[in-house]
Amino acid sequence: MARSVTPRRKMINTTAAWAVGLLIFFPILWTILTSFKTEAQAIAAPPIFLGFDWTLENYSVVMERSDYGRFLWNSIIIAGGSTILGCIIAVPAAWSMAFVPSRRTKDILLWMLSTKMLPAVGVLYPIYLLFIEMGLLDSRAGLVVVLMLINLPIIVWMLYTYFKEIPVEILEAARMDGATLKEELLYVLTPMAIPGIASTLLLNFILAWNEAFWTLNLTAVNAAPLTAFIASYSSPEGLFFAKLSAASTMAIAPILILGWFSQKQLVRGLTFGAVK
Protein backbone atom coordinates (compact mmCIF):
# COMPACT_ATOMS: atom_id res chain seq x y z
CA MET A 1 0.00 0.00 0.00
CA ALA A 2 2.74 2.38 -0.98
CA ARG A 3 1.52 5.94 -1.16
CA SER A 4 3.15 9.20 -2.10
CA VAL A 5 4.02 11.36 0.87
CA THR A 6 5.71 14.65 1.60
CA PRO A 7 9.53 14.67 1.69
CA ARG A 8 9.38 15.60 5.36
CA ARG A 9 7.31 12.54 6.17
CA LYS A 10 9.63 10.40 4.08
CA MET A 11 12.60 11.77 6.01
CA ILE A 12 10.99 10.83 9.33
CA ASN A 13 10.13 7.35 8.05
CA THR A 14 13.66 6.84 6.84
CA THR A 15 15.24 7.94 10.11
CA ALA A 16 12.93 5.82 12.24
CA ALA A 17 13.29 2.71 10.08
CA TRP A 18 17.08 2.96 9.88
CA ALA A 19 17.33 3.49 13.64
CA VAL A 20 15.26 0.38 14.35
CA GLY A 21 17.04 -1.62 11.64
CA LEU A 22 20.47 -0.77 13.00
CA LEU A 23 19.35 -1.55 16.54
CA ILE A 24 18.18 -5.01 15.51
CA PHE A 25 21.30 -5.62 13.45
CA PHE A 26 23.61 -4.27 16.17
CA PRO A 27 24.47 -7.59 17.91
CA ILE A 28 25.67 -8.98 14.59
CA LEU A 29 27.61 -5.82 13.76
CA TRP A 30 29.15 -5.79 17.23
CA THR A 31 30.21 -9.43 16.87
CA ILE A 32 31.86 -8.73 13.52
CA LEU A 33 33.65 -5.64 14.89
CA THR A 34 34.82 -7.44 18.03
CA SER A 35 36.29 -10.23 15.95
CA PHE A 36 38.88 -7.73 14.65
CA LYS A 37 39.91 -6.45 18.09
CA THR A 38 42.60 -7.72 20.44
CA GLU A 39 41.30 -9.52 23.53
CA ALA A 40 42.19 -6.53 25.70
CA GLN A 41 40.34 -4.11 23.47
CA ALA A 42 37.36 -6.45 23.26
CA ILE A 43 36.67 -6.05 26.98
CA ALA A 44 37.90 -2.45 27.28
CA ALA A 45 35.81 -0.10 29.43
CA PRO A 46 34.29 1.98 28.00
CA PRO A 47 33.77 -0.22 24.93
CA ILE A 48 35.61 0.84 21.78
CA PHE A 49 33.37 1.11 18.76
CA LEU A 50 35.64 1.67 15.76
CA GLY A 51 38.90 3.23 16.97
CA PHE A 52 40.78 0.02 17.70
CA ASP A 53 43.80 -1.62 16.10
CA TRP A 54 42.25 -3.86 13.47
CA THR A 55 43.78 -7.31 13.58
CA LEU A 56 43.18 -10.68 11.93
CA GLU A 57 44.95 -12.51 14.74
CA ASN A 58 41.76 -13.99 16.23
CA TYR A 59 40.87 -15.65 12.98
CA SER A 60 44.22 -17.38 12.67
CA VAL A 61 44.14 -18.44 16.33
CA VAL A 62 40.64 -19.92 16.03
CA MET A 63 41.52 -21.74 12.83
CA GLU A 64 44.71 -23.20 14.26
CA ARG A 65 43.47 -24.12 17.67
CA SER A 66 40.14 -25.65 16.97
CA ASP A 67 40.45 -27.35 13.64
CA TYR A 68 37.81 -25.00 12.27
CA GLY A 69 38.11 -26.44 8.77
CA ARG A 70 36.81 -29.82 9.87
CA PHE A 71 33.69 -28.32 11.48
CA LEU A 72 33.08 -26.17 8.43
CA TRP A 73 33.46 -29.17 6.15
CA ASN A 74 31.01 -31.16 8.30
CA SER A 75 28.49 -28.33 8.12
CA ILE A 76 28.80 -28.14 4.35
CA ILE A 77 28.47 -31.90 3.91
CA ILE A 78 25.55 -32.23 6.32
CA ALA A 79 23.58 -29.19 5.14
CA GLY A 80 24.41 -29.72 1.47
CA GLY A 81 23.96 -33.48 1.51
CA SER A 82 20.63 -33.39 3.30
CA THR A 83 19.33 -30.66 0.98
CA ILE A 84 20.34 -32.43 -2.22
CA LEU A 85 19.11 -35.81 -1.03
CA GLY A 86 15.86 -34.20 0.07
CA CYS A 87 15.38 -32.61 -3.34
CA ILE A 88 16.04 -35.87 -5.18
CA ILE A 89 13.25 -37.48 -3.17
CA ALA A 90 10.93 -34.48 -3.13
CA VAL A 91 11.03 -33.38 -6.78
CA PRO A 92 9.21 -36.46 -8.17
CA ALA A 93 6.71 -36.38 -5.30
CA ALA A 94 5.92 -32.67 -5.63
CA TRP A 95 5.86 -33.06 -9.40
CA SER A 96 3.26 -35.79 -9.39
CA MET A 97 1.12 -34.00 -6.80
CA ALA A 98 1.15 -30.78 -8.81
CA PHE A 99 0.53 -32.27 -12.26
CA VAL A 100 -1.41 -35.46 -11.57
CA PRO A 101 -3.44 -34.47 -8.52
CA SER A 102 -5.78 -37.04 -7.05
CA ARG A 103 -8.48 -36.81 -4.43
CA ARG A 104 -5.98 -37.59 -1.74
CA THR A 105 -3.26 -35.13 -2.73
CA LYS A 106 -4.40 -32.51 -0.25
CA ASP A 107 -4.53 -35.03 2.60
CA ILE A 108 -1.07 -36.30 1.78
CA LEU A 109 0.34 -32.78 1.73
CA LEU A 110 -1.23 -31.94 5.07
CA TRP A 111 -0.09 -35.19 6.59
CA MET A 112 3.48 -34.50 5.44
CA LEU A 113 3.27 -31.12 7.10
CA SER A 114 2.05 -32.73 10.31
CA THR A 115 5.21 -34.84 10.56
CA LYS A 116 7.12 -31.55 10.79
CA MET A 117 5.17 -30.68 13.94
CA LEU A 118 6.40 -33.72 15.85
CA PRO A 119 8.53 -32.34 18.72
CA ALA A 120 12.08 -33.58 18.31
CA VAL A 121 12.55 -34.15 22.02
CA GLY A 122 9.65 -36.62 22.00
CA VAL A 123 11.53 -38.96 19.69
CA LEU A 124 15.05 -38.19 20.89
CA TYR A 125 15.76 -41.48 22.58
CA PRO A 126 14.44 -43.78 19.86
CA ILE A 127 16.55 -41.98 17.27
CA TYR A 128 19.54 -42.01 19.60
CA LEU A 129 19.10 -45.73 20.15
CA LEU A 130 18.61 -46.50 16.46
CA PHE A 131 21.74 -44.48 15.71
CA ILE A 132 23.77 -46.53 18.20
CA GLU A 133 22.37 -49.81 16.84
CA MET A 134 23.18 -48.84 13.28
CA GLY A 135 26.55 -47.33 14.12
CA LEU A 136 25.42 -43.93 12.89
CA LEU A 137 26.08 -41.95 16.07
CA ASP A 138 28.54 -39.15 15.38
CA SER A 139 28.56 -39.86 11.66
CA ARG A 140 27.86 -37.41 8.89
CA ALA A 141 25.75 -39.94 7.01
CA GLY A 142 23.37 -40.26 9.95
CA LEU A 143 22.91 -36.53 10.25
CA VAL A 144 22.40 -36.13 6.51
CA VAL A 145 19.51 -38.59 6.75
CA VAL A 146 17.93 -37.03 9.85
CA LEU A 147 18.15 -33.46 8.58
CA MET A 148 16.84 -34.58 5.21
CA LEU A 149 13.82 -36.14 6.94
CA ILE A 150 13.03 -33.15 9.13
CA ASN A 151 13.20 -30.80 6.15
CA LEU A 152 11.53 -33.09 3.61
CA PRO A 153 8.01 -31.78 4.33
CA ILE A 154 9.15 -28.20 3.73
CA ILE A 155 10.95 -29.17 0.54
CA VAL A 156 7.92 -31.01 -0.84
CA TRP A 157 5.65 -28.11 0.07
CA MET A 158 7.82 -25.44 -1.46
CA LEU A 159 8.34 -27.38 -4.66
CA TYR A 160 4.63 -28.16 -4.84
CA THR A 161 3.69 -24.48 -4.62
CA TYR A 162 6.24 -23.61 -7.30
CA PHE A 163 5.21 -26.41 -9.65
CA LYS A 164 1.56 -25.47 -9.16
CA GLU A 165 2.33 -22.12 -10.77
CA ILE A 166 3.55 -23.67 -14.01
CA PRO A 167 0.61 -23.37 -16.42
CA VAL A 168 -0.60 -26.73 -17.71
CA GLU A 169 -1.58 -25.08 -21.00
CA ILE A 170 2.08 -24.77 -21.94
CA LEU A 171 2.46 -28.53 -21.61
CA GLU A 172 -0.58 -29.12 -23.77
CA ALA A 173 0.70 -26.68 -26.38
CA ALA A 174 4.05 -28.48 -26.49
CA ARG A 175 2.28 -31.79 -26.89
CA MET A 176 0.16 -30.43 -29.72
CA ASP A 177 3.32 -29.36 -31.47
CA GLY A 178 4.47 -32.96 -31.33
CA ALA A 179 6.88 -32.87 -28.42
CA THR A 180 7.68 -36.28 -26.93
CA LEU A 181 7.50 -36.81 -23.19
CA LYS A 182 11.27 -36.53 -22.97
CA GLU A 183 11.37 -33.29 -24.90
CA GLU A 184 8.49 -31.98 -22.85
CA LEU A 185 10.37 -32.63 -19.62
CA LEU A 186 13.72 -31.43 -20.86
CA TYR A 187 12.89 -28.30 -22.84
CA VAL A 188 9.56 -27.13 -21.46
CA LEU A 189 9.23 -28.07 -17.82
CA THR A 190 12.80 -28.06 -16.56
CA PRO A 191 13.60 -24.45 -17.51
CA MET A 192 10.41 -23.29 -15.80
CA ALA A 193 11.01 -25.39 -12.69
CA ILE A 194 14.65 -24.49 -12.11
CA PRO A 195 14.10 -21.14 -10.31
CA GLY A 196 11.71 -22.80 -7.86
CA ILE A 197 14.05 -25.71 -7.24
CA ALA A 198 16.97 -23.32 -6.71
CA SER A 199 15.07 -21.27 -4.10
CA THR A 200 14.01 -24.44 -2.34
CA LEU A 201 17.59 -25.69 -2.22
CA LEU A 202 18.75 -22.36 -0.85
CA LEU A 203 16.24 -22.07 1.98
CA ASN A 204 16.70 -25.66 3.04
CA PHE A 205 20.45 -25.36 3.03
CA ILE A 206 20.06 -22.45 5.46
CA LEU A 207 17.64 -24.35 7.69
CA ALA A 208 19.90 -27.39 7.79
CA TRP A 209 23.00 -25.27 8.43
CA ASN A 210 21.39 -23.69 11.50
CA GLU A 211 19.69 -26.82 12.87
CA ALA A 212 20.81 -27.17 16.47
CA PHE A 213 18.90 -29.96 18.17
CA TRP A 214 19.95 -33.08 16.31
CA THR A 215 23.39 -31.74 15.42
CA LEU A 216 24.12 -31.13 19.12
CA ASN A 217 22.65 -34.39 20.39
CA LEU A 218 23.84 -36.84 17.76
CA THR A 219 27.44 -35.74 17.27
CA ALA A 220 30.53 -35.79 19.45
CA VAL A 221 33.83 -35.37 17.65
CA ASN A 222 33.88 -36.70 14.12
CA ALA A 223 30.71 -35.33 12.61
CA ALA A 224 30.26 -32.17 14.69
CA PRO A 225 29.28 -29.21 12.51
CA LEU A 226 29.64 -25.49 13.24
CA THR A 227 26.63 -25.40 15.61
CA ALA A 228 28.48 -27.78 17.93
CA PHE A 229 31.78 -25.96 17.37
CA ILE A 230 30.24 -22.74 18.67
CA ALA A 231 28.50 -24.53 21.54
CA SER A 232 31.95 -25.73 22.67
CA TYR A 233 32.82 -22.06 23.23
CA SER A 234 30.17 -21.98 25.92
CA SER A 235 32.78 -21.94 28.66
CA PRO A 236 35.37 -20.94 29.53
CA GLU A 237 36.66 -19.95 26.11
CA GLY A 238 33.51 -17.91 25.55
CA LEU A 239 34.97 -15.29 27.83
CA PHE A 240 37.61 -14.54 25.22
CA PHE A 241 35.28 -12.21 23.38
CA ALA A 242 37.46 -11.55 20.36
CA LYS A 243 37.99 -15.23 19.60
CA LEU A 244 34.36 -16.07 20.26
CA SER A 245 33.45 -13.30 17.82
CA ALA A 246 35.84 -14.53 15.17
CA ALA A 247 34.47 -18.07 15.48
CA SER A 248 30.89 -16.78 15.39
CA THR A 249 31.50 -14.56 12.40
CA MET A 250 32.97 -17.45 10.45
CA ALA A 251 29.98 -19.63 11.32
CA ILE A 252 27.30 -17.13 10.30
CA ALA A 253 28.87 -15.14 7.45
CA PRO A 254 28.19 -17.61 4.63
CA ILE A 255 24.57 -18.05 5.69
CA LEU A 256 23.91 -14.33 6.17
CA ILE A 257 24.95 -13.76 2.59
CA LEU A 258 22.89 -16.67 1.26
CA GLY A 259 19.99 -15.65 3.48
CA TRP A 260 19.74 -12.20 1.98
CA PHE A 261 19.02 -13.81 -1.36
CA SER A 262 16.25 -15.96 0.07
CA GLN A 263 14.02 -13.40 1.83
CA LYS A 264 11.05 -13.96 -0.46
CA GLN A 265 11.30 -17.74 -0.31
CA LEU A 266 11.41 -17.55 3.44
CA VAL A 267 7.79 -16.44 3.66
CA ARG A 268 6.64 -19.05 1.21
CA GLY A 269 8.69 -21.85 2.70
CA LEU A 270 7.86 -21.27 6.33
CA THR A 271 4.16 -20.52 6.06
CA PHE A 272 3.44 -23.39 3.69
CA GLY A 273 1.87 -21.06 1.18
CA ALA A 274 -0.64 -19.73 3.69
CA VAL A 275 0.66 -16.15 3.40
CA LYS A 276 1.40 -14.80 -0.04
Next chain:
Amino acid sequence: MATKASRSAARLMMAPAVILLLGWMLVPLIMTLWFSFRVYLPLRGGDQGWAGFDNYIRFVTSSAFWPSVQTTLIIVLGVLAITVIFGILLALLLDQPMWGQGVVRILVIAPFFVMPTVSALVWKNMFMDPVNGLFAHLWRFFGAEPVSWLSDASLPAIVMIVSWQWLPFATLILLTAVQSLDSEQLEAAEMDGAPIVKRFWFIVLPHLSRAITIVILIQTIFLLAIFAEIFVTTGGAFGTRTLSYLIFQRVLESQNVGLGSAGGVYAIILANIVAIFLMRIVGKNLD
Protein backbone atom coordinates in the same frame (compact mmCIF):
# COMPACT_ATOMS: atom_id res chain seq x y z
CA MET B 1 -5.13 -35.47 -18.98
CA ALA B 2 -4.50 -37.92 -16.19
CA THR B 3 -4.63 -41.39 -17.67
CA LYS B 4 -4.53 -44.58 -15.68
CA ALA B 5 -0.88 -45.07 -16.57
CA SER B 6 0.11 -41.59 -15.50
CA ARG B 7 -1.76 -42.06 -12.24
CA SER B 8 0.18 -45.14 -11.29
CA ALA B 9 3.38 -43.43 -12.38
CA ALA B 10 2.46 -40.53 -10.11
CA ARG B 11 1.90 -42.88 -7.23
CA LEU B 12 5.31 -44.40 -7.84
CA MET B 13 6.94 -40.97 -7.88
CA MET B 14 5.35 -40.11 -4.57
CA ALA B 15 6.21 -43.41 -2.92
CA PRO B 16 9.77 -42.69 -1.68
CA ALA B 17 8.79 -39.46 0.07
CA VAL B 18 5.65 -40.95 1.60
CA ILE B 19 7.33 -44.16 2.77
CA LEU B 20 10.31 -42.33 4.28
CA LEU B 21 8.16 -39.85 6.17
CA LEU B 22 5.84 -42.60 7.33
CA GLY B 23 8.81 -44.52 8.71
CA TRP B 24 10.32 -41.39 10.24
CA MET B 25 7.03 -40.70 12.00
CA LEU B 26 5.89 -44.15 13.03
CA VAL B 27 9.06 -45.96 14.09
CA PRO B 28 10.28 -43.47 16.73
CA LEU B 29 6.72 -42.71 17.81
CA ILE B 30 5.94 -46.36 18.51
CA MET B 31 9.28 -46.76 20.28
CA THR B 32 8.61 -43.72 22.47
CA LEU B 33 5.15 -45.06 23.30
CA TRP B 34 6.59 -48.47 24.15
CA PHE B 35 9.37 -47.04 26.36
CA SER B 36 6.91 -44.81 28.16
CA PHE B 37 5.23 -47.91 29.58
CA ARG B 38 8.50 -49.57 30.62
CA VAL B 39 10.92 -49.18 33.52
CA TYR B 40 13.88 -48.49 31.27
CA LEU B 41 17.20 -47.32 32.74
CA PRO B 42 19.96 -48.02 30.17
CA LEU B 43 22.80 -47.40 32.65
CA ARG B 44 21.18 -49.09 35.62
CA GLY B 45 20.00 -52.48 34.46
CA GLY B 46 18.32 -51.68 31.16
CA ASP B 47 14.73 -52.64 30.50
CA GLN B 48 13.20 -53.86 33.77
CA GLY B 49 9.71 -54.61 32.61
CA TRP B 50 6.23 -53.20 32.46
CA ALA B 51 5.47 -49.99 34.31
CA GLY B 52 1.87 -49.32 33.39
CA PHE B 53 1.07 -45.64 33.71
CA ASP B 54 3.67 -45.12 36.47
CA ASN B 55 5.96 -43.04 34.25
CA TYR B 56 3.10 -40.81 33.19
CA ILE B 57 2.07 -40.25 36.79
CA ARG B 58 5.62 -39.77 38.03
CA PHE B 59 6.40 -37.29 35.29
CA VAL B 60 3.55 -34.95 36.20
CA THR B 61 3.91 -35.39 39.95
CA SER B 62 7.67 -34.75 40.06
CA SER B 63 8.64 -31.46 41.65
CA ALA B 64 10.24 -30.30 38.40
CA PHE B 65 7.09 -30.65 36.29
CA TRP B 66 4.94 -27.63 37.17
CA PRO B 67 7.87 -25.18 37.26
CA SER B 68 8.84 -26.42 33.79
CA VAL B 69 5.30 -25.89 32.50
CA GLN B 70 5.35 -22.39 33.95
CA THR B 71 8.75 -21.65 32.38
CA THR B 72 7.56 -22.94 29.02
CA LEU B 73 4.44 -20.78 29.18
CA ILE B 74 6.37 -17.65 30.16
CA ILE B 75 8.89 -18.12 27.37
CA VAL B 76 6.33 -18.96 24.67
CA LEU B 77 3.83 -16.24 25.65
CA GLY B 78 6.55 -13.66 26.28
CA VAL B 79 8.21 -14.22 22.93
CA LEU B 80 4.86 -14.32 21.13
CA ALA B 81 3.74 -11.03 22.68
CA ILE B 82 7.00 -9.26 21.87
CA THR B 83 7.40 -10.59 18.33
CA VAL B 84 3.78 -10.06 17.31
CA ILE B 85 3.42 -6.53 18.73
CA PHE B 86 6.80 -5.29 17.52
CA GLY B 87 6.40 -7.29 14.33
CA ILE B 88 3.18 -5.42 13.47
CA LEU B 89 4.71 -2.03 14.27
CA LEU B 90 7.85 -2.85 12.33
CA ALA B 91 5.90 -4.17 9.34
CA LEU B 92 3.83 -0.97 9.22
CA LEU B 93 6.99 1.14 9.48
CA LEU B 94 8.85 -0.80 6.78
CA ASP B 95 5.86 -0.45 4.48
CA GLN B 96 6.09 3.36 4.52
CA PRO B 97 7.85 5.12 1.67
CA MET B 98 11.50 5.75 2.60
CA TRP B 99 15.04 5.81 1.30
CA GLY B 100 17.03 2.59 1.44
CA GLN B 101 14.06 0.33 2.14
CA GLY B 102 15.83 -2.74 0.77
CA VAL B 103 18.83 -2.28 3.05
CA VAL B 104 16.69 -1.76 6.15
CA ARG B 105 14.77 -4.92 5.32
CA ILE B 106 18.02 -6.84 5.15
CA LEU B 107 19.18 -5.44 8.50
CA VAL B 108 15.91 -6.43 10.16
CA ILE B 109 15.84 -9.95 8.71
CA ALA B 110 19.48 -10.78 9.47
CA PRO B 111 19.01 -12.27 12.99
CA PHE B 112 16.89 -15.06 11.54
CA PHE B 113 19.91 -16.41 9.70
CA VAL B 114 22.18 -16.51 12.74
CA MET B 115 22.51 -20.05 14.06
CA PRO B 116 20.90 -20.47 17.50
CA THR B 117 24.12 -21.44 19.26
CA VAL B 118 25.83 -18.29 17.99
CA SER B 119 23.08 -15.89 18.99
CA ALA B 120 22.76 -17.50 22.41
CA LEU B 121 26.49 -17.28 23.09
CA VAL B 122 26.94 -13.78 21.72
CA TRP B 123 24.08 -12.51 23.86
CA LYS B 124 25.22 -14.45 26.90
CA ASN B 125 28.83 -13.31 26.86
CA MET B 126 29.14 -10.10 24.94
CA PHE B 127 25.92 -8.45 26.07
CA MET B 128 24.76 -10.08 29.29
CA ASP B 129 28.05 -10.84 31.01
CA PRO B 130 27.83 -9.05 34.38
CA VAL B 131 31.46 -7.83 34.22
CA ASN B 132 32.43 -7.19 30.62
CA GLY B 133 29.11 -7.35 28.80
CA LEU B 134 27.86 -4.35 26.89
CA PHE B 135 24.80 -4.09 29.16
CA ALA B 136 27.07 -3.98 32.20
CA HIS B 137 28.98 -1.07 30.65
CA LEU B 138 25.70 0.65 29.87
CA TRP B 139 24.35 0.13 33.38
CA ARG B 140 27.57 1.44 34.95
CA PHE B 141 27.50 4.45 32.61
CA PHE B 142 24.16 5.41 34.13
CA GLY B 143 25.49 4.71 37.60
CA ALA B 144 23.48 1.52 38.12
CA GLU B 145 24.65 -1.82 39.42
CA PRO B 146 25.16 -4.30 36.51
CA VAL B 147 22.68 -7.18 36.44
CA SER B 148 23.71 -10.84 36.32
CA TRP B 149 21.19 -11.43 33.59
CA LEU B 150 21.33 -15.17 33.14
CA SER B 151 21.20 -15.99 36.84
CA ASP B 152 19.15 -13.17 38.41
CA ALA B 153 16.86 -12.36 35.50
CA SER B 154 17.22 -15.57 33.56
CA LEU B 155 13.73 -15.78 32.08
CA PRO B 156 13.55 -12.21 30.75
CA ALA B 157 17.06 -12.72 29.35
CA ILE B 158 16.06 -15.88 27.47
CA VAL B 159 12.81 -14.30 26.28
CA MET B 160 14.85 -11.43 24.91
CA ILE B 161 17.37 -13.65 23.10
CA VAL B 162 14.65 -15.78 21.52
CA SER B 163 12.54 -12.73 20.62
CA TRP B 164 15.51 -11.24 18.81
CA GLN B 165 15.77 -14.42 16.76
CA TRP B 166 12.08 -14.60 15.89
CA LEU B 167 11.18 -10.95 15.40
CA PRO B 168 12.47 -11.04 11.80
CA PHE B 169 10.21 -13.98 10.99
CA ALA B 170 7.10 -12.26 12.36
CA THR B 171 8.01 -8.97 10.70
CA LEU B 172 8.64 -10.54 7.32
CA ILE B 173 5.34 -12.42 7.25
CA LEU B 174 3.33 -9.49 8.56
CA LEU B 175 5.04 -7.19 6.07
CA THR B 176 3.97 -9.51 3.26
CA ALA B 177 0.42 -9.28 4.55
CA VAL B 178 0.53 -5.48 5.00
CA GLN B 179 1.70 -5.06 1.42
CA SER B 180 -1.43 -6.82 0.15
CA LEU B 181 -3.67 -4.31 1.94
CA ASP B 182 -5.84 -2.25 -0.37
CA SER B 183 -4.61 1.33 0.05
CA GLU B 184 -7.78 2.85 -1.39
CA GLN B 185 -9.79 1.67 1.55
CA LEU B 186 -7.33 3.30 3.93
CA GLU B 187 -7.28 6.52 1.97
CA ALA B 188 -11.07 6.63 1.93
CA ALA B 189 -11.11 6.21 5.71
CA GLU B 190 -8.48 8.93 6.04
CA MET B 191 -10.58 11.29 3.89
CA ASP B 192 -13.61 10.58 6.05
CA GLY B 193 -11.55 11.78 8.98
CA ALA B 194 -10.99 8.48 10.76
CA PRO B 195 -8.14 8.95 13.24
CA ILE B 196 -5.02 6.80 12.84
CA VAL B 197 -5.86 4.56 15.80
CA LYS B 198 -9.28 3.78 14.39
CA ARG B 199 -7.89 3.15 10.93
CA PHE B 200 -5.43 0.71 12.46
CA TRP B 201 -8.03 -0.99 14.63
CA PHE B 202 -10.82 -1.33 12.09
CA ILE B 203 -8.96 -1.77 8.79
CA VAL B 204 -5.33 -2.80 9.24
CA LEU B 205 -5.71 -5.22 12.14
CA PRO B 206 -8.63 -7.22 10.67
CA HIS B 207 -6.68 -7.50 7.42
CA LEU B 208 -3.66 -8.84 9.31
CA SER B 209 -5.59 -11.24 11.52
CA ARG B 210 -4.94 -14.28 9.38
CA ALA B 211 -1.21 -13.59 9.10
CA ILE B 212 -1.04 -12.96 12.85
CA THR B 213 -2.74 -16.29 13.53
CA ILE B 214 -0.25 -18.07 11.30
CA VAL B 215 2.72 -16.34 12.93
CA ILE B 216 1.41 -17.33 16.36
CA LEU B 217 0.81 -20.97 15.42
CA ILE B 218 4.09 -21.54 13.61
CA GLN B 219 6.13 -19.78 16.26
CA THR B 220 4.39 -21.69 19.04
CA ILE B 221 5.40 -24.98 17.49
CA PHE B 222 9.03 -23.87 17.19
CA LEU B 223 9.10 -22.11 20.56
CA LEU B 224 7.79 -25.16 22.43
CA ALA B 225 10.89 -26.93 21.13
CA ILE B 226 13.64 -24.34 21.73
CA PHE B 227 16.74 -26.12 22.87
CA ALA B 228 20.10 -24.62 21.89
CA GLU B 229 19.32 -21.26 23.47
CA ILE B 230 18.91 -22.90 26.87
CA PHE B 231 21.59 -25.53 26.35
CA VAL B 232 24.40 -22.99 25.88
CA THR B 233 23.19 -20.21 28.18
CA THR B 234 22.01 -21.72 31.46
CA GLY B 235 21.86 -25.46 30.81
CA GLY B 236 18.40 -25.44 32.37
CA ALA B 237 19.53 -23.82 35.64
CA PHE B 238 18.08 -20.68 37.29
CA GLY B 239 14.49 -21.57 36.51
CA THR B 240 14.94 -21.84 32.76
CA ARG B 241 14.11 -25.52 32.45
CA THR B 242 11.33 -25.79 29.88
CA LEU B 243 9.21 -28.87 29.33
CA SER B 244 11.32 -30.00 26.37
CA TYR B 245 14.53 -29.35 28.28
CA LEU B 246 13.21 -31.38 31.21
CA ILE B 247 12.47 -34.29 28.88
CA PHE B 248 15.94 -33.97 27.34
CA GLN B 249 17.50 -34.14 30.81
CA ARG B 250 15.42 -37.14 31.85
CA VAL B 251 16.30 -39.04 28.69
CA LEU B 252 19.95 -38.22 28.02
CA GLU B 253 21.38 -36.78 31.24
CA SER B 254 19.78 -39.00 33.88
CA GLN B 255 19.13 -41.81 31.40
CA ASN B 256 15.67 -42.54 32.70
CA VAL B 257 14.20 -43.37 29.32
CA GLY B 258 10.83 -44.60 30.56
CA LEU B 259 10.14 -41.40 32.44
CA GLY B 260 11.49 -39.19 29.67
CA SER B 261 9.44 -41.00 27.05
CA ALA B 262 6.26 -40.42 29.04
CA GLY B 263 7.19 -36.74 29.04
CA GLY B 264 7.82 -36.99 25.32
CA VAL B 265 4.30 -38.32 24.78
CA TYR B 266 2.92 -35.31 26.67
CA ALA B 267 5.00 -32.99 24.48
CA ILE B 268 3.75 -34.69 21.32
CA ILE B 269 0.12 -34.33 22.45
CA LEU B 270 0.68 -30.67 23.30
CA ALA B 271 2.30 -29.92 19.93
CA ASN B 272 -0.52 -31.70 18.13
CA ILE B 273 -3.17 -29.54 19.76
CA VAL B 274 -1.44 -26.47 18.28
CA ALA B 275 -0.80 -28.23 14.99
CA ILE B 276 -4.46 -29.06 14.41
CA PHE B 277 -5.35 -25.36 14.31
CA LEU B 278 -2.46 -24.59 11.98
CA MET B 279 -3.38 -27.41 9.61
CA ARG B 280 -6.96 -26.18 9.39
CA ILE B 281 -5.82 -22.78 8.16
CA VAL B 282 -3.26 -24.20 5.75
CA GLY B 283 -5.75 -26.78 4.50
CA LYS B 284 -8.38 -24.13 3.75
CA ASN B 285 -5.82 -22.26 1.70
CA LEU B 286 -5.13 -25.29 -0.49
CA ASP B 287 -8.57 -25.35 -2.07
